[in-house]
Amino acid sequence: MSKLSVLAARTSLCLLSMVGRGGSMPGTIALKLDPDSLSKLKFNGPVILVTGTNGKTSTANMISSMFEKAGKRVISNRKGDNMKAGITTAILTHTKMNGTVDADVCVLEVDELNIRHVLPYIPVSALVVTNFFRDQLDRAKEMEQLINSIESVLPNYQGTLVLNGDDPNTVRLALKAPKANAVYFGIGQNQYSVLNGLEAAEGKFCPICASRLHYDYYQYSHIGHYSCPNCDFKTPEYDVALSDINLTSQTFVIDQHQYQGPYEGMYSMYNYAAVAAVMKHFNVPATAFDAMLKDAPKPAGRNEHFTKGNQEVILNLIKNPTGANEVLKVIEQDQNEKAIVIVLNDKEQDGTDVSWIYDTHFEKLMDDQTKQIICTGRRAGDMALRLFYGDYQNDLSIEDDIDQAVSKALASSEHVYVIATYTALLVARKAITKEMGL
Known part of the structure; x- marks a missing residue:
């Protein structure tokens, strides 16, 4: 292990903290000094990677908190620096000079395109995959290319795949990982399931024979209960399943025990299921899972609530049609009169192609309760035009x-x-706290 890279990472983090900065710079410096830094580390406990299009930040943070509630020392990139440099920062700044990572558990959120740059170089115990949807075409390209990039590093992977069994796009990863074992989580048919999927969806075709998949029901987008009419590919048996879903009370049942989650929407239920699958696989006490749910921190901008007096503002991230549709479903359920601010940017991290707004059901906002919609951001005009056409x-x-x-x-x-x-997320958050005087 290069002691210099560890020293550089820890020193640069200290210096950056003194001037109120952080981020992935320490990892960038360390990788310049020793590009193989990650592969030389010694881990004393499980290493869990969390990836997927939607939900990876919330899921990774909940897994981290669950292990902490179980009394474990956890390293995690909670602030969302999920590229290789950010992940290197998180690990090396908690590494002893002999190369031993100073933690019982490592939980790392990883950008989908960076899995191939991380998984082969550290001893990953479990790769958790929440879902795959079309997202940021200019950066991630078509979803098929993104999945192929992950599949390329799976043939020699010998850990566990923790996969969303209701997403055929994640289940197909197991086909490319013959040395791994798979754990599946999902949600059975419930009062919110629909027989016909009307939302933009990707991956409705069998990865084995390319036949169109048959769906018994959908939860949202292409997430649901599916089977191929021409081969054996189908929704696998769940290792962990949520039942008795109630999106109003945000409650669900696992193994005859009812839990209440802190976040809204069906997509949050899938995040809980992923965390529960990790809980079972690593034999974490259910009490730690329950304690985490009761005290779960909300990542900045992910269904974050701001209140002062009688006023309440709720901030949410949107970045692709499926994720945005799930956010809009939550807003649609609110029968209070409301105003909505939509901030649409097209910087590199957002995706410069904003055509996805035409695959998003903004019509869900167009009811008598929504008295005002204000568009802002770099592409405010495009957003206003989309609403006008709607x-x-x-x-x-x-x-x-x-x-x-x-x-x-x-x-x-x-x-x-x-x-x-x-x-625009943190800029919007700053504007909210400023204008509300918080």
Whole structure:
């Protein structure tokens, strides 16, 4: 192990912290000094990677918190620095000079395209995959290419795959990992399941014979109970299944025990199922899982609530049609009169192609309760045009400044939703706290 790379990472982190900065710079420096830093480390406990299009930040953070509730020392990149440099920062800044990682468990959120740069170089115990959807075409390209990049490093993987059994796009990974064992999580048919999927979806074809998959029901997008009419590919038997789903009370049942989660929406239920699968696989006490749910931190901007007096603002990230549709379903359930701010950016981290807004059901916002929608961000005009084409009839406007957009919404309603793309998320959060005086 290069002691210099560990020293450089820890020293640079200390210096950056003194000036109020952090991020992936320490890892970048360490990798420049020793490109093989990760492969030389010694781990004393399980290493868990979490990836997928939607939900990886929330899922990784909940897994980390669950192990902490079980009394374990955990290393995690909780702030979401999920590229190789950020992951290297998280690990090396908690590594002893002899190369031993100073933790009982490592839980690392990893960008989908970076799995191939991380998984082969550290002893991964479990790879958790939440789902795969079309996302950021200019960066990640078509979903098929993204999945292929992950499949390319699986033939020699000997750990565990923790896969969303209701997503054929994740289940297919097991076909490329003959040395791994697979654990499947999912959700059975429930009151929210639908027989016909009307949302934009990818991967509805069998990965073995390319036949169109038959669905008994859908939960959302292409997530559901499927089978191939021409071969044996189908929804696998669940190792962990959630039942008795109630999206109003946010409750669910596992092994005859009812839990209540802190987050809203069906997509959150799948995140809970993924965490529960990790709990069972690593024999974490169910009490730690329950304690985590009761005290789960919300990642900044992921269904984050801000309140002052009678006013409430809820901030959410949107970045692709499927994730955005799930956020819109939650907003649709709110029968209060409300104002909505949509912040649409097209920077590299957002994806420069914003055509995905036409595959998103913004019509879910277009009811009598939504009194005002304010569009802002670099592509505010495109967003307003999308709403105009959707025949939104109430107050629709464009604001160049995010602060002004939030201020205008707060002036018109006690209930405000702000939905923002990736690079606008923290800017929007800052605007909310500023305008609310928090």
